[in-house]
Amino acid sequence: MYHTKVLSTINFKELLQNINQEDAFTWFLNEDISGYFRNPYRDDSKPGCYLEWSGDLLLMWDWGDSNFKGKSILQVISYVHNLNYRDAAKYLYNNFVLNRTMNKPSHTRTIREKGTFKKFIFPTSRAWRLEDKEYWSQYYISKADLELDKIIPISWYYTNSSKNPEEFFPIRPKHPTYGIPIQDRWKIYTPIGKVFDTNQQWYDIGGLQPFNDDSYIIITKSFKDYRVLATQGYNARYILCETVRINPKFLKYITKEFKRVYYLMDNDIEGIKACERLVMESEEITGLKIFKGIYYPVHLPKDSADVIKQFGESSFNHILEELLI
Secondary structure, three states, X not given: OHHHOOHHHOOHHHHHHOOOHHHHHHHHHOOOOOOOEOOOOOOOOOOOEEEEEEOOEEEEEOOOOHHHEEEOHHHHHHHHOOOOHHHHHHHHHHHXXXXXXXXXXXXXXXXXXXXXXXXXXXXXXXXXXXXXHHHHHOOOOOHHHHHHOOOEEEEEEEEOOOOOOOOOEEEOOOOOEEEEEEOOEEEEEEOOOOEEEEOOOOOOOEOOOOOOOOOOEEEEOOHHHHHHHHHOOXXXXXXXXXXXXXXXXXXXXXXXXXXXXXXXXXXXHHHHHHHHHHHHHHHHHHOOOOEEEEOOOOOOOOOXXXXXXXXXXXXXXXXXXXXOO
């Protein structure tokens, strides 16, 4: 029986694989999760939350609160009870696993699987304008930097929807907008209002700036933060957001190429927990202790872009160098 194992010998992936994640969500939320439901951990007037499988992980989606958007049962417990990732696993193990009679759990899935719908995005580029320079230069990012990463300013783009996957329709943003590619997939980003659309995947890793050496690499959580780091001469790449898992194939590559791996996330609660989770997951996957989570002191702006915008290049580099010690 699974629950006879000692918790300290079980990694997080094994824990989630050996429980019925649907039952765990039902237990913790105390809600009927078969359809849309209310979030019991916030003021939620209408049922709008749902669960969806993503590979072997069951994720909760609550578009009304980013703390519950695309989160596993461990991440939800971690946020609700303000626990680190390891203590959240202990909470789940002690309160859900041990208190239930569990032989090998059934993995029959009643929650919907992600469908076979494939989203396409086809951007239409335009010429660079003065307003583009004004926006990016406040982060000390030049047109040449952006072109190295194949960023394009766009006038509109075509995309499809899950309701009509064969029908493509144009979208023309009202404000300056940019296409950020990873291979043949795109993120469409409008800084004003922080509006975006994407068909990029959780496993995508962004960034094309050549590396300077093999001593370290910094993994951050957005293109803009990566580009700030790369422009300032740091080895950097980026994942799509703080909530995604790290691509195991990328982990295999960077652990062969670099002596130290830093995860640089926002300095808020969600970012700090993301650092912790990414380090633990990376150590479990690789068996190596070369990972470290870092973030800017909490009295400073939350990320690299905001820090360099407020304090300038010299102070930014001094602050970051202190984190890399």
